[in-house]
Amino acid sequence: MASLSFCPVKMRVLFIGDIVGDPGIEAVAKIMAGFQAKGIVVDFMIANVENIAGGFGVTEKALNKIEQFGIGCFTSGNHIWNRPEAEEILNRSSKLLRPANYPPANPGFGWQLYQTESGQNVAVINLQGRTYMQSIDCPFRAADEILEQIGGRCKIIIVDFHADATSEKQAMGWYLDGRVSAVVGTHTHVQSAEARILPHGTGFITDVGMCGPYDSVIGMRTADALSRFLKGRPERLHVAEGNPKFAGVMMDIDDRSGGCISIERLLIEAQSQAEG
Secondary structure, eight states, X not given: OOXXXXXXXXXXXXXXXXXXXXHHHHHHHHHHHHHHHHTOOXXXXXXXXXXXXXXXXXXXXHHHHHHTTTOOEEEOOGGGGSSTTHHHHXXXXXXXXXXXXXXXXXXXXXXXXXXXXXXXXXXXXXXXXXXXXXXXXXXXXXXXXXXXXXXXXXXXXXXXXXXXXXXXXXXXXXHHBTTBSEEEEESSOSOOSOOEEOTTSOEEESOOOEEEXXXXXXXXOHHHHHHHHXXXXXXXXXXXXXXXXXXXXXXXXXXXXXXXXXXXXXXXXXXXXXXX
């Protein structure tokens, strides 16, 4: 009898890069509408929202603007604490995550199990780096502890590693290779070019980039940022407006092994998408 070969059951996951203010929300809205018009189906969506409210932090009003897009999980980072109401949202919503390696006394969840409409389980882990950032708990040890808690309950595991140093992000990718489906770097807002699958099947990108205005300094008005650098003193930053783009990665994952089959960088001009 001829042997039968079975194709892996693929799950398509879209990770949306740091959404910066209203221009970022509008860019996501336009691209999501474009996906729908083209019949592009995504099984599960994750978005980093730590800059969604005026460039710093999270509010209920800002989250409500993107709830309609069907995003299953919102990750964050160090700016999650910038808005006082974030604590209340974190306490009542398992959809919004904060980095898991903040000390235990903090509100909210650092990881959660979710279920897609087709019944597939997905775990999302949110971690924060320490190099050039706060001296919080070790993200590597936190990852080990969470993976032990997940155990065999879920094969598909996505990690948002919100970190400053490219070396720390790459180290996390190698550390978790073969143990999670993907490690996606966030925080620096500049998309890196090396999206790839590591030797043991983990999808990886150092930074997924941002959704927001690209005629800017990582989403903020150029004049504000230049003033900070030239004068060497604090300057209030405002979200820029020009040249909105959408950044993310689209991943196909084998839902039996949890291995990443493909990972594709997305960097789409939102203005041209709206016009065309």
